[in-house]
Amino acid sequence: MAESKRIGLDSLSPTPGSRGKRKRIGRGHGSGHGKTSGRGHKGQKSRSGASIPAWFEGGQMPLYRRVPKRGFKPINRREFQVVNVGLIAGLEGSAFGPEELKAHGLIASLKKPVKILGVGSAGRAVTVRAHAFSAAAREKIEADGGTAELIS
8 A cells, every 4th residue: 555645844845946046246257246246336335334215315305305394184083074954955854864865865975974064944844963063054954943963
């Protein structure tokens, strides 16, 4: 009975051709890596110990200092999807939350918070649920007999 070859960590070897010979630098002209040893001629990068930061421009005034800086972007900014009260007036139904507004195509995503703004008029009693309301929007909804409910 022929015994099968056992496969284990001790029998592993690299794929043929996957491991090339190491480049022996500075071993004469015949090696192909003699004289300048693959570093070209002169210059900062040919010297030993040369390490140049990626953003270094050789002493030229760097780009990040040449370009003017403007503005400030707050880290914890809440980006609202805005819907005007006047747009809700044209919809059928009496209660509107983010799900209903998305179904009617007034907002793009349920992941971002919704804010109701006061442009236009509801014209009827509606219940609106949103993450934020402008003062004008709240007044207009309540003036028409509706309610403005905050979602946390």
